[in-house]
Amino acid sequence: MNINHPAIKPGKTAVITGGASGIGYAAAKRFAELGMNVVIADLKGEKLNRAEQSLQSVANEKDGLIVACPTDVSDLSSLEELERMASQTFGNVHVLMNNAGVQPGSSVFGKQFNWQRIIDVNLWGIINGTRLFGPEMIAHGEPAVIINTGSKQGITTPPGDPAYNVSKAGVKAFTEALQHDLRNREKCQVSAHLFVPGFVFTPLTSGDRTEKPDGAWTPEQTVDFMLERLDAGDFYILCPDGEVDRATDEKRIAWAAGDIVENRPPLSRWHPDYYHAFTRFLAGTPEFPEKEAEKADEKKAKKS
Template sequence: MIKTILAEGRVAVITGAASGIGLAAACRFAEAGMKVVLADLEDPRLEHAAEKVASRAPSGTSAVLAVPTDVSDVTSLQALREDVEARFGAVHLLMNNAGIGPGSSIFGPIQAWERVLATNLGGVINGTRVFGEAMIAHGDPAVIINTGSKQGITTPPGDPAYNVAKAGVKVFTEALQHELRNREGCAVSAHLLIPGFVFTGMTAGSRTDKPDAAWTPEQTVDFMIESLDRGDFYILCPDNDVPRALDEKRILWAAADIVENRPPLSRWHPDYGAAFADYLKRDRPVLG
């Protein structure tokens, strides 16, 4: 189905499109002949991104639209939808990708929690609700891609607000796909993008060179498209350091904390360090 969507004349809307995975996706969709809408906060980077995407589009600037958008604000997304429909018409691909990661702690400033939840989770919910029903109504094949994180599945210590938001994205996207597949005649599907270690502005910190362990945003988008072509819902991306088999073991260990009645986040608990190390040596990911 994805090949019928990544096609000339179809319309893609990407939030968080000024850099990183969002920009790489916008370029890839433009190369396929889609009309591409880049949504991000008002910043010179958004216009620069639009110029880059236009350089990849067969139709140039006529196929690209950049719209300053705050995904935490429903009215801003509604204005985005109106601009898109006026310029290009119906939307066939929505990528709710906008995200921030300022860092957080349980008892740290509430502002960090509010910003992360409003953008990383609220932006996905808002984007889906603003665009989704019209995507269902037009009847053409369409996809909604929500960017999650492995941190929303294994929830490592260190940034609880980010983990909570991304865990919410996972749960929301699962519920969304259940809703879509049970609507008679619905041609829209939802998918959860779960990147590995990707070298982007958000993950770079003070580094200017890509670490060997990281994938590029372009590698991540290529993997995403391959996964969509297979019909995958969970797009679990590896990187140059963590293969899928290791991700599977980490995910299953986290789920087994409940099944085995272990302490939460036992992977990082001193009493379970040896057991986790032994578990990783097993050939197959087995619970317990």
């Protein structure tokens, strides 16, 4: 594919956490195919070794280099070692993709370990990765991007996995603050982007399934969309999939924000008193929740 972004060019360097599988691996492969040097960071083990070997065969054809660095993004010292290794091996870093994530499941009063692990990996991994790599990416003065992987669950926060939602809502807020900071720095050549995948068939989402559901995108499709929108300059890279188009995502997000504006109960999309109102809203029918019906009745009574 043809990419015109100045940070994504042959000879430039990309660092990807969670790079041994799923979206991270697909991104690493695309960058390698474009002739970039790629550092994949993931937990130590055979999965990381296999990913490095597979990517090396791609890089050999494009004159890029591949390095795998065992990394636990929940451990600050491990991320510090990743930053040292990347800078010592390749010098300037041009693409930082904070992508590592876990989703073991959670409930409000569930296991402490799950909450701690999810927040440490999904949120602190991104915050610390950005804070370690970001200053030097700013200082070297060349075009560069920081891509943080969020989630639609961090925007609409559906019931079922509150720790994951909290972590990804934090990623959204942090990345927005990061881009505001970067764009207000004089002569800064670094931009930040919130990458929001849709339904993607990866080891994180597959569960017991061995075959990709029809509605899911592949990691490769998702990364290609990310690169296309990155090239276009989007901050919010909101990915569709085979089940949900952009228009539906926009309505779901608008409804979630409307809970505050309209003073509805939180997560009203899943509230029995607002289910039909949301359904009409999603279908494009004017929203008419129960409280509005009551107001209309009161106006009629006054007129009579």
